Amino acid sequence: MRESTSSGTGTGTGTDASIPVSQRAIKIIGNVFFSVFVFAVLILTVVAITYQPPDPWLQSSISLTKALSQTLPNSTFQNDDSLLKTGEDLTTLAPSSSPTNEQQQSSQSPPSSSSSACSDTAALNCSDPAVLSAIQRFNSKVFRKSLVFLAYDTPVPGAHPDHECDASWRFRNRRDKSWRRYRDYRRFRLARADNCTYTVVSAGKFRSGANAAPAARRLPRSAATAAAAVQPAAVPDAEINDTIPAVGSESDFRKGRYLYYTRGGDHCKGMNQFVWSFLCGLGEAAFLNRTFVMDLNLCLNGAHTSSGRDEEGKDFRYYFDFEHLKESASVVEEGEFLRDWHRWDRRSGGGRKARISVRKVPTYKVTPMQLRRDRSSIVWRQFDGPEPENYWYRVCEGRAAKYIQRPWQALWKSKRLMNIVTQIAGGMDWDYDAVHVVRGWKASNKDLWPNLDADTTPDALLAKVLKMVKPWRNLYIATNEPFYNYFDKLRSHYKVHLLDDYSEMWGNKSEWYNETMALNGGKPVEFDGYMRVAVDTEVLYRAKTQIETFNNLTRDCKDGINTC
Ligand SMILES: *[C@@H]1O[C@H](CO)[C@@H](O)[C@H](O)[C@H]1NC(C)=O
Ligand SMILES: *[C@@H]1O[C@H](CO)[C@@H](O)[C@H](O)[C@H]1NC(C)=O
Ligand SMILES: *[C@@H]1O[C@H](CO)[C@@H](O)[C@H](O)[C@H]1NC(C)=O
Ligand SMILES: *[C@@H]1O[C@H](CO)[C@@H](O)[C@H](O)[C@H]1NC(C)=O
Ligand SMILES: *[C@@H]1O[C@H](CO)[C@@H](O)[C@H](O)[C@H]1NC(C)=O
Ligand SMILES: *[C@@H]1O[C@H](CO)[C@@H](O)[C@H](O)[C@H]1NC(C)=O
Ligand SMILES: *[C@@H]1O[C@H](CO)[C@@H](O)[C@H](O)[C@H]1NC(C)=O
Ligand SMILES: *[C@@H]1O[C@H](CO)[C@@H](O)[C@H](O)[C@H]1NC(C)=O
Numbered sequence: 015m016r017e018s019t020s021s022g023t024g025t026g027t028g029t030d031a032s033i034p035v036s037q038r039a040i041k042i043i044g045n046v047f048f049s050v051f052v053f054a055v056l057i058l059t060v061v062a063i064t065y066q067p068p069d070p071w072l073q074s075s076i077s078l079t080k081a082l083s084q085t086l087p088n089s090t091f092q093n094d095d096s097l098l099k100t101g102e103d104l105t106t107l108a109p110s111s112s113p114t115n116e117q118q119q120s121s122q123s124p125p126s127s128s129s130s131a132c133s134d135t136a137a138l139n140c141s142d143p144a145v146l147s148a149i150q151r152f153n154s155k156v157f158r159k160s161l162v163f164l165a166y167d168t169p170v171p172g173a174h175p176d177h178e179c180d181a182s183w184r185f186r187n188r189r190d191k192s193w194r195r196y197r198d199y200r201r202f203r204l205a206r207a208d209n210c211t212y213t214v215v216s217a218g219k220f221r222s223g224a225n226a227a228p229a230a231r232r233l234p235r236s237a238a239t240a241a242a243a244v245q246p247a248a249v250p251d252a253e254i255n256d257t258i259p260a261v262g263s264e265s266d267f268r269k270g271r272y273l274y275y276t277r278g279g280d281h282c283k284g285m286n287q288f289v290w291s292f293l294c295g296l297g298e299a300a301f302l303n304r305t306f307v308m309d310l311n312l313c314l315n316g317a318h319t320s321s322g323r324d325e326e327g328k329d330f331r332y333y334f335d336f337e338h339l340k341e342s343a344s345v346v347e348e349g350e351f352l353r354d355w356h357r358w359d360r361r362s363g364g365g366r367k368a369r370i371s372v373r374k375v376p377t378y379k380v381t382p383m384q385l386r387r388d389r390s391s392i393v394w395r396q397f398d399g400p401e402p403e404n405y406w407y408r409v410c411e412g413r414a415a416k417y418i419q420r421p422w423q424a425l426w427k428s429k430r431l432m433n434i435v436t437q438i439a440g441g442m443d444w445d446y447d448a449v450h451v452v453r454g455w456k457a458s459n460k461d462l463w464p465n466l467d468a469d470t471t472p473d474a475l476l477a478k479v480l481k482m483v484k485p486w487r488n489l490y491i492a493t494n495e496p497f498y499n500y501f502d503k504l505r506s507h508y509k510v511h512l513l514d515d516y517s518e519m520w521g522n523k524s525e526w527y528n529e530t531m532a533l534n535g536g537k538p539v540e541f542d543g544y545m546r547v548a549v550d551t552e553v554l555y556r557a558k559t560q561i562e563t564f565n566n567l568t569r570d571c572k573d574g575i576n577t578c
Contacts, residue, residue: 095284095285095286095317095318095494095547096450096452096454096492096493096494096547096550097450097492097547097550097551097554098285098286098289098427098544098547098548098551099289099551100289100334100422100425100426100427101191101192101422101423101424101425101426102190102191102192102194102426102427102552103191103551103552103555104191104422137175137176138175138176138177138179138204138206140168140169140170140171140172140175140179140180141168141169141170142212144210144211144212145169145179145204145212146166146168146169146181147211147212148202148204148211148212148213148214149166149169149179149181149202149214150163150166151214152202152213152214152217153183156217157185157443157444159188160187160188160189160444160445160556161185161186161187161188161444162185162186162187162188163183163184163185164183164184164185164186164195165183165184165195166181166182166183167181167182167183167226169181169202169226170225170226171225172201172202172223172225173201173225177203177204177205177215178201178202178203178204179201179202179204180199180200180201180202180223180224180225180226181199181200181202181223181226182197182198182199182200182223182226182227182228183197183198183199184196184197185197185198187436187439187444187556189555189556190556192338192426194426194429194432196432196433196436196440197228198220198221198440199221199222199223199224199226199227199228200217200218200219200220200221200222200223200226201217201218201222201223201224201225202214202216202217202218202223203215203216203217219441219443220437220440220441220443221437221440254337254429254430254529255337256331256335256336256337256340258310258347258349258350259340259346259347259350260350261346261350261351261354264354264357264358264361267354267355267358268358268370268391270305270346270391271302271303271304271305271391271392272304272305272306272307272346272351272391272392272393273295273298273299273302273304273305273306273307273392273393273395274307274348274351274392274393274394274395275295275306275307275395275397275406276394276395276396276397277309277397278291278397278404278405278406279397279400279401279402279403279404279405280405280406280407281313282313282314282315282324282326283315284315284317285315285318285333285544285547287405287407288312289425290407290420291405291406291407292308292406292425293420293421293422293424293425294406294407294409294410294418294420295308295406295409296343296345296420296421296424297410297418297419297420297421298382298409298410298414298418299343299344299345300343300344300419300421301382301386301417301418301419302382302385302386302388302393304344304393305344305345305346306343306344306345306346307345307346307347307348307351308330308345308346308347308348309348310329310330310331310336310347310348310349311326311327311328311329311330312328312329312330312333313325313326313327313328314328314542314543314544317455317543318542318543318544318547319542319543320540320542320543325542328542329533329534331428331533332428332430332530332533332539332545333427333428333431333544333545333548334425334426334427334428335425335426335427335428335429337429338424338426339424339425339426342421342423342424343421343424355370355392358370370391370392371389371390371391371392372390372391372392372393372394373385373388373390373392373393373394374394374396375393375394375395375396376396376398376399377397377398377399377403378395378397378403378405378408378409378411381409381412381413381414382409382414382417382418383413383414383417395409427548427552428548430526430529430530431526431545431548431549431552432552433525433526434516434519434520434526434549435549435552435553435556437516437519438490438511438513438516438519438549438553439553439556441516442488442490442511444556445488445558446487446488446489446490446511446557446558447482447483447487447488447489447490447557447558447559447560447561448489448490448491448492448553448554448557448559448560448561449475449479449483449489449490449491449492449560449561449567450492450493450550450554450560450561450562450563451470451475451491451492451493451495451501451563451567452466452470452493452494452563452564453466453467453470453493453494453495454494454495457470459574461575462574462575463568463570463571463574463575464570464575465568465569465570466563466568466570469567469568469569469570470495470563470567470568472500472501472502472503472504473503474567475501475503475504475567476503476504476507478561478566478567479504479508479561480507482559482561482566483508483559483561485507485508486507486508486509487508487509488508488509488511489504489508489509489510489511490511490512490553490554490557491504491510491511491512492513492550492551492553492554493512493550494547498512498514513546513549513550513553517541520541520545522538526541527539564578
């Protein structure tokens with residue numbers, strides 16, 4: 015209607031002066047309507063382009079989106095590099111098999127008072143179901159708020175067999191959104207109650223039950239083997255298995271469809287940018303129904319290395335759970351992939367056997383939607399061009415953001431690091447508060463964070479924390495402040511814990527040291543800045559009270575002045 019009005023006047027009489035006033039008014043109104051219409055269309059288009067699908071990270075921190083859109087031309091990540099969020103912090107996962115275990119556990123727990131010999135004089139028998147039941151009751155009372163107990167093994171005698179038993183079990187932290195299980199084993203001192211039951215008199219610290227430790231269990235111990243036979247539903251020992259899978263036979267390779275990203279400008283950038291970009295690639299692969307070819311070699315940004323220079327050749331598996339990734343997404347390791355590809359091409363070289371078809375995609379401007387119908391075996395994104403044109407995550411920008419979901423649930427932190435987290439949190443019996451203190455480059459940039467430095471001085475910190483945490487609690491400080499004694503002022507009010515207090519957990523006698531060395535061809539692996547960040551993040555998220563720098567300690571904004 016609006017258009018007919020304007021075209022009607024256009025083809026009408028030549029001179030405006032001859033048009034009656036009423037008609038001129040209609041023309042003006044028509045024009046106004048038309049501009050409103052155009053404007054509305056424009057707005058809708060902009061909204062459609064900038065629309066972001068629900069992405070857990072975006073939901074949990076809108077500021078990242080803001081930071082991203084503001085800095086798109088040079089794409090520097092302003093978001094915190096002292097925390098690293100992954101799937102287990104963001105999405106609640108559909109429990110796979112564990113609820114049944116929990117139910118099994120609870121249906122198991124009613125004590126079988128049918129225990130044959132029940133005389134007050136009999137010696138303590140740790141395999142007596144009444145002992146296990148006493149320990150279960152004790153645990154679920156003490157750790158009700160923090161832990162879920164999944165599977166107990168039959169207790170074994172402790173150091174003093176007449177009144178001690180060592181028990182071991184699997185558990186999950188309630189704050190953990192993954193369904194990974196961890197092991198604990200403790201020593202319990204038991205007393206006999208009147209009516210054929212036991213009570214726990216006292217319990218040892220985290221992993222104090224040496225006789226029930228997994229290594230001790232492997233010995234041919236008659237009680238343990240008997241117990242294993244009795245409990246067929248026991249959870250199998252989740253040894254970490256993150257070996258690199260082979261692609262398979264040649265014909266398997268030929269049948270596969272792959273999405274291959276050449277290394278882009280993200281390489282050697284911060285770890286948060288790595289995650290953001292990697293998940294974009296993984297999301298595109300899922301959208302295209304292809305296997306993602308991934309490079310397990312990461313580059314650690316100089317800000318987080320002890321040498322201060324970017325360091326190549328860090329294994330993905332130091333930081334992330336490759337086993338879980340293999341199970342939740344279709345991936346193949348780059349080296350295996352290239353070997354098979356070249357082998358195939360050589361075989362088919364002179365012959366008429368089809369070579370592998372490859373679609374080379376030089377720029378991110380070719381959208382995932384345009385590649386959807388491509389039947390080539392390999393879609394090879396090459397990321398030519400200068401920064402920031404060559405960042406992987408640009409593939410997921412604009413209209414593509416509506417189609418591609420980053421599979422956050424596929425990316426968890428390395429179980430090896432999580433074992434350290436469990437030891438730290440378990441050492442405090444999961445009863446601690448934590449404060450996240452951001453310093454480092456943000457504290458020294460007075461233009462963007464004018465108050466941060468002053469608000470995180472030891473005195474300011476103490477004054478603020480005293481208002482939020484009761485004195486003499488365990489206080490874990492997650493921080494990028496390198497000076498260990500910086501927080502000494504808090505020690506006269508709290509039991510302060512810093513990551514550096516736990517250095518034996520990655521020292522050269524530790525399990526972690528042995529395991530990462532095996533991944534690294536027998537050479538020791540340095541516990542680097544990103545591992546520190548990963549552990550700090552997870553210990554922080556398991557604390558009872560969590561104090562954040564931005565919001566709780568300072569008025570400054572996370573992403574710099576005027577961003578909140
Ligand atoms: C790019 O980075 C510089 C330096 O961090 C910053 O001043 C600037 O605002 C950023 N954005 C653009 C569009 O250049
Ligand atoms: C301990 O109790 C278990 C289960 O009730 C029983 O099989 C075992 O024979 C007992 N051992 C001793 C030494 O009494
Ligand atoms: C003994 O059994 C009764 C009832 O069966 C129960 O109320 C009581 O708590 C038990 N005593 C102990 C010490 O557990
Ligand atoms: C590890 O998993 C792979 C499959 O991903 C399997 O072939 C291999 O046997 C497993 N290794 C061990 C030691 O369990
Ligand atoms: C994805 O690919 C597999 C085989 O590669 C095929 O069986 C499946 O139907 C495909 N799914 C979709 C949605 O195209
Ligand atoms: C382990 O570290 C300690 C101190 O850091 C050092 O004295 C010792 O030689 C190291 N042992 C090995 C086997 O590297
Ligand atoms: C690490 O490996 C060494 C040598 O293989 C072994 O002696 C040590 O017991 C291992 N430590 C742990 C904690 O597994
Ligand atoms: C920290 O700030 C947030 C947001 O203002 C608030 O919800 C939270 O309760 C504060 N935490 C503490 C420990 O006071």
